[in-house]
Amino acid sequence: xxxxxxxxxxxxxxxxxxxxxxxxxxxxxxxxxxxxxxxxxxxxxxxxxxxxxxxxxxxxxxxxxxxxxxxxxxxxxxxxxxxxxxxxxxxxxxxxxxxxxxxxxxxxxxxxxxxxxxxxxxxxxxxxxxxxxxxx
Numbered sequence: 001x002x003x004x005x006x007x008x009x010x011x012x013x014x015x016x017x018x019x020x021x022x023x024x025x026x027x028x029x030x031x032x033x034x035x036x037x038x039x040x041x042x043x044x045x046x047x048x049x050x051x052x053x054x055x056x057x058x059x060x061x062x063x064x065x066x067x068x069x070x071x072x073x074x075x076x077x078x079x080x081x082x083x084x085x086x087x088x089x090x091x092x093x094x095x096x097x098x099x100x101x102x103x104x105x106x107x108x109x110x111x112x113x114x115x116x117x118x119x120x121x122x123x124x125x126x127x128x129x130x131x132x133x134x135x136x
Contacts (some may be wrong), residue, residue: 024084097135
């Protein structure tokens with residue numbers, strides 16, 4: 001973003017807003033997707049049973065995301081779509097595609113995911129197809 005679109009709102013230049021986006025990018029990588037992987041990958045690739053304790057940790061992470069979306073008025077890191085949303089939407093849509101994560105209890109996530117699917121240019125080609133393939 002710095003090189004190709006330095007003034008784009010997807011990655012704000014204001015230091016406080018950028019720090020919040022960075023925080024949520026790290027949250028996605030180190031909490032949200034990590035917990036999803038710990039819950040799903042042993043079953044998907046190792047033949048293990050889904051672990052209820054790991055599911056609860058993932059649900060806790062999703063609860064944090066749901067709160068961030070509510071707190072920020074509909075997006076994960078602020079009042080506009082950012083690269084943090086794009087990162088988190090990839091994780092959450094993969095979760096949804098597997099069918100093993102119940103997103104219906106997270107109303108803010110559900111509304112945010114639908115909003116991202118409609119707002120992100122070429123969402124289906126950029127993310128939807130891959131998420132469905134991953135879920136399969």
